[in-house]
Amino acid sequence: MAHFTKANSLYEWLDQRLAIDKLWKVLAAEYWIPKNINFLWAMGVVLMTMFTILVISGIFLLMYYKPDTKLAFDSVNYTIMQEVWFGWLWRHMHAVAASVVFLVIYIHMFTGIYYASYKRGREMIWISGMLLFVTFSAEAFSGYMLPWGQMSYWAAQVITNLFGGIPFIGDDLVIWIRGNFYVSDPTLTRFFMLHVFLMPLIIMAIIGLHFYSLRIPHVNNQDGEEIDFDAEAEKYKAGLKKEAKVIPFWPVFLSKDFFVLGVFMIFYFYLVFYHYDFAMDPINFDPANPMKTPPHIYPEWYFLWSYEVLRGFFFNVGPLSAMDMGLIAFGIANIIFFFLPWFDKNDEVAPASRRGGFFIWFWLLVVDMIILTIWGKLPPTGFNAYIGYVAAVGFLALFAALPAVTARKKGLLNFVIFMTLALYIAGYLEYTKTLGNGFIIVVLFVIFYALFFLNPVMVKHRGGVR
Amino acid sequence: MKELKILAIIIVLVGITYWGIEPYAHSQMHPHHEPATFSYGDLKALATKGDAKKGATAIMNNGCTGCHSIKSQNVPAPMDPVSASASYGVNPPDLSNIGAVVDQKFLANFIKNPVKAFKLAHKFNDNKPFPMPAFYGSDQDLADIVAYLVSIAPKEISPKEAFRTACGRCHNLRYDKWTVIGEKPKFKNDIEKADFELKLAKYEANLKKYLGTTPPDLSMFIRSRGHEYIRDFVEDPQKLLHGTAMPRVGLTKEATEKVVAYLEKVGDRKKDKRNSLGPWVLLYFVIFAILAYLWKQKIWRELH
Known part of the structure; x- marks a missing residue:
């Protein structure tokens, strides 16, 4: 047993028993972060703050919320709100934090993609982060059901129905998830359990894993430079702060984060007080009514891109039914990001701007996902459906092309381009069949296509690959 | 400034996405309509000058009080609301406040030809006649009756009364204890409560049979529909929801604004608190951000 002497202060007393001095050093004062960073590196702290807000506000809401289809709507809109x-x-x-947290998650995610912070030892950071994305999605979906408004009900109806597309077990699975043959009281109660207990528990555990996964490979920096953290930390501790390439988490890193956080909180509270409709859809202030389908059903904005990948496949291609293709594409879209470290065949860690073809790939992905998001909300009629189709095929094509782009395999890239072309021709034929002259759709295909062909060209001319 | 460039890119991308999923998407989902004018231009102006005194007699001679009460003039209702709804589908309105909320031209046209003014020709016809019979008197009689109804109406009507007169016989408003058969009283015992609920259930069943649907409770309409939609909807329901069973009730602009104000008071009761607290919270974080910036500058000065 350790030897204990009489402590002279509470701090010393605690330090003897809990080693708080050492703990603080490990967690903060001597947790080293690269100095060469920009404000995008503060998104983690912003996310942690948003999650804390969600937990605390959620606890207060939980004291009055009633998970019963007869009481839920009024417990939220009358008891809590009034x-x-x-x-x-x-x-x-x-409500606003639940929406905005996804904005920050997407920024955080695309920062990771842009600076190649998902490979060369950082794979677990990426995977744990993606697990957080999935669990946050489940948390958001279950939470959206709780006010039991029209969109709560109909989104639950549509989304749980998707599981029916799984072969063999689909129909039984839907009933198992709903706890009934249709979305009803048992559905609400079990999603309430998921939302306030199981998902938060899992999320907190994965946040722990996510933080831990950073300890060995360390945080990336703006240039993807490989840093000897031990040597640089010694420099910093010796007082060579200007020369050292690292900074301690506390107070240096956090001092910058607090400023970014302050600016973000101004934006956040502006939304909370004056601009909340985007996060609290007016339609959801109508009580759930199973007998009355709303004219437009759409998920919250952060699910729109994957929803549009599902909806984008709206006509049968040969023996493939639209429904099956959509569900497969939707399934792929929801897991594809997990595999990014392996789809990227180039192990160089550098910002996208120095990685030739990948740079174009990155911005195409961003543009494609914005298009998917916007057209995921628009009514899928007439021309809109074809834009969705182009973007949905484009999304899959981008991921299929990534290994070829990063490994500079022209043959493979040509194969992907050929497959994409085949799907686009199918889209063109469908278009001329239903909407007549397909001139505009051809122009759209060509634009997407031209960008695609730029890839090998850019790989050739911009280099960046050893 | 590299960081400002990054920030600008993010703001542009988020801005485009926001524009696409909010203003643009909603403009696509809800086609544009002309805002309400409250001119009721499809109705002709009938005789101009009415005499309130003659109107008082005319209203008796034409049998209006056989169905309508005028409580402010001590004319009682011939039937209780539930029996009235069993006979007519809906309880005929008390006429005390009608002149304060309904447009005068509309009122004259309504008495002359209710179905046309209500724009409910798709619901009522020869096979299923509107419960209020058409008026066969002269246009001058009409003008007198309107003048009378205006003369007995209060000059100032509260938003709550405007709502109850205009909407309250079809729509519940449970967040302010309003039901289609009147304000929910404090019950002395369970029997009173059960009795009230039975009456309400009977009235609502009659109403549903009459309209083909149960009119929604309006408690949260200020959040689910918003000011403009409610205003334009009240002026002409068919324009925004073709085929709806809701009649055009012919409110004046002022009365509509009062109804909307009341719905806001009931459905968004904390609006004033929200608006008064907002600036203080924002100020707090502005100060927080400034102090954080100064602290960051102090610490990072030693690093470069």
Whole structure:
């Protein structure tokens, strides 16, 4: 047993028993971060803050919320919004944070992709991060059901129905998830359990894993430079702060994060008080009514891109039914990002701007996902459906092309281009069949295509690959 | 400034996405319509000058009070709301406040030809006649009756009364204890409560049979529909929801604004609190951000 002497202060007393001095050093004061970073590196702290807000506001809401289809709507919109002291504030903060947290997640994610922070030893950071994305999605979906408004009900109806597309077990699975043959009281109660207990528990565990996964490979930097963290830390501790390439988490890294956080919180609270409709859809202030389908059903904005990948395949191609293709594409879209470290065949860690073809690939992906997001909300009629089709095929094609782009395999890239072309021709034929002259759709295909062909060209001329 | 460039790119991309999924998508989902004018231009102006005194007699002679009460003039309702709804589908309105909320031209046209003014020709016809019979008196009689109804109406009507007169016989408003058969009283015992609920259920069943659907409770309409939609909808329901069973009720612009104000008071009761707290929270984080910036500058100065 360790030897204990009489402590002279509470700090010393605790330090003897819990080694708080050492703990603080490991966690903060001597946790080293590269100095060469920009404000995008503060998104982790912003996310942690948003998650904390969600947990705390959620606890307050939980004290008054009633997970019963007869009581849920009024417990939210009357009890919490009108009767409870500052209940409206907690609810607005919770709803807006739930939406905005996804904006920050996407920025965080694309920062990782842009600076290649998912490979060469950082794979577990990426995978744990993607697990957080999936669990946050489940958390958001289950939470959206709780106010039991029209969109709560119909989104639940549509999304749980998707599981019916899984071969053999689909129909039984849908009933198992719903706890009934249709979305109803048992569905609400079990999603309530998921939302306030199981998912938060899993999320907290994965956040722990995500933080831990950073310890060995360390945080990446703006140039993808490989840093000897031990040597640089010694320099910093010796007082050579200007020369050292690292900074301690506390106070240096956090001092910058706090400023970024402050600016972000101005934006966040502006939304909470004055601009909340995007996060609290007006339609969801109509109580759930199973007998009345809303004219437009759409998920929350952060699910729109994958929803549009599902909807984009809306006509049968040969023996393949639209429904099957859509579901397969949707399934792929939801897991494809996990495999990014292996789809990227080039193990160089550098910002996209120095990686030739990958740079174009990155921006095409960003543009494609924005198009998917916007057209995921628009009514899928007439011309809109074809834009969705181009973008949905484009999304899959981009990931199929990534190994070829990063490994500079022209043959493979040509194969992907050929497959994409075949799908686009199918789209063109469908278009001329239903909407007549397909001139505009051809122009669209050509634009996407031209960008695609630029890839090998850019790989050739910009280099960046050893 | 590299960081500002990154920030600008993010703002542009987020801005485009936001524009696409909010203003643009909603403009595609909800086609544009002309805002309400409250001119009721499809209705002709009938005789101009009415005499309120003659109107008082005319209203008796034409049998209006056989169905309508005028409580402010001590004319009682011939039937209780539930029996009235069993006979007519909906409880005929008390006429005390009608002149304060309904447009005068509309009112005259309505009495003359209810179905046309209500724009409910798709619901009522010879096989299924509208419960209120058409008026066969002269246009001058009409003008007198309108003048009378205006003369007995209060000059200022509260938003709550405007709502109850205009909407309250079809729509519940449970967040302010309003039901289609009147304000929910404090019950002394379970029997009173059960009795009230039975009456309400009977009335609602009659109403559903009459309209073919149960009119929605309006408690959260200010959040689910918003000011403009409610205003334009009230002025002409068919324009925004073709085929709806809701009649055009002919409110004046002022009365509509009062109804909307009342719905806001009921459905968004904390709006004032929200608007008054907002600036303080924002100010807090502005100060927070400034202090954080100064602290960051102090610490990072030693690093470069």
